[in-house]
Amino acid sequence: MTIQFSTKVLADIDFKSPKGAAAVCGLSGDCLVVAYRANELSQLEALDDLLGGAISEARSVGDLDGKAGACTLLRSTRAWALNNVKLKRVLLVGLGDNESLGDFAKIARSILKAVSGGSIQSVLWHTSSFVGKQKSNQSPTAIVERIRLLAQIVGDQVYRFGVRQEQFKTKPLEKPDALQQFTVLSSAKQASLVKAAVHEGSALVEGMNLTKDLGNLPPNVCTPSFLAQTALNLPKKTKLKVQVLNQQQIEALGMGSFLAVAKGSDTPPQFIIMRHDGGKANEDPIVLVGKGITFDTGGISLKPAADMDEMKYDMSGAAT
Structure with missing residues (x-):
């Protein structure tokens, strides 16, 4: 099983503005992944309006504590359709207080667990919301590192030799996960950075999968x-x-x-x-x-x- 990574460039993806929120919500997808901090939920106000107050409601019942990796899944309602929201789900993910690559890796694994194993086939990744508060984590290098790491983690988590090499099985041992597509959203300003990061991450995953395949192949085949x-x-x-x-x-x-x-x-x-x-x-x-x-x-x-x-x-x- 291999998940395809791609990029989507929009003029504005900032949830602080109604225009940016509308542009993102107008995209078709099974699940939009958005990161947040508990003390900065006001930055999602425009998104909350389009989702019919779903974010405010989740907060009111204590679902948005902002802890690193804490996931809250919102599902489409009639209010979404009335506001021209084409998304089926929105996954809100807490960032916590720490901003190291190790912390990001843990958060990414929590997200992957939340979107896997069900009917979600396509994921939209809201890049801007994952940018750190520290200046060092707002640099182009930091953005590239996180997207590249995301691709590696996804590739590693979904690797199944029995699914990739079905010729060695009388019948498949397991049903492939529904998840097939990760689309990384970016503004026009970040487009070249994001595209390069996705390309590098995808190449690393392809290399990792080839290495695993060769190691897992029967020795009478891998001569x-x-x-x-x-x-x-x-x-x-x-x-x-x-x-x-x-x-x-x-x-x-x-x-x-x-x-x-x-x-x-x-x-x-x-x-x-x-x-x-x-x-x-x-x-x-x-x-x-x-x-x-x-x-x-x-x-x-x-x-x-x-x-x-x-x-x-x-x-x-x-x-x-």
């Missing part, structure tokens, strides 16, 4: 040849240059230790080299080495029997 072919397919989506050395080329380089390990398998060894030329010509290269020893090499007998099956993850360094 050296399979791993090499997966690497060769990457340039179709990226600017990577991929080279795979075969056994003859490896022998010519005198890589005896590598070849000795490979003798435990009836599958020929593959040595994968990936390059990204993004630096300056005079800069020293950064080299990352990932262990790519797959399960079929015979070295698993070095492990206790109880843990032997986990040796298939030994290639996760290279998969990363």
Whole structure:
């Protein structure tokens, strides 16, 4: 299962103005996520008016205490329709007092829990309401960090190997969650920042999912040849240059230790080299080495029997 991230740019998304509130509420979506602080609910006054006083009512019964990650779900009523509100739900999320990335991560997980497991398919994320009070958290860098982290958390939480790789199951073990789309709303002023953050976050999630897939694949499938072919397919989506050395080329380089390990398998060894030329010509290269020893090499007998099956993850360094 993969959730698609996208951006939506509006001229005004500020809930302090009726125009901004109307623009956001005029969007179609299963759930709009809005952050708030208990002592700043007045900033949602224009939104409250369009929602027929639903925010004021929730506050009056004690539902909006503002604690970090506390979620209150408002559902569409006749008043919403009369005010041209196309949203089906609005999720109000408390921000609390702390503003670190760790605090944001906890809040994001609470939100994901609230919108998952039901009939919500699309979520609209109100970026401006999540901007911190501290100046350091209002910077472009802080905005990018939070949106990028949001994408990572969502991708990590919804990952299900049995759903992504159904060919290994006689029948699906679980029904995929209904949630399919996250749309990050931004003003025109923040558009380029938000778009870049969503792009980076989505790329990170895609990479994380590929790594997990390769680690979880049965070892009779994820052989050296399979791993090499997966690497060769990457340039179709990226600017990577991929080279795979075969056994003859490896022998010519005198890589005896590598070849000795490979003798435990009836599958020929593959040595994968990936390059990204993004630096300056005079800069020293950064080299990352990932262990790519797959399960079929015979070295698993070095492990206790109880843990032997986990040796298939030994290639996760290279998969990363």
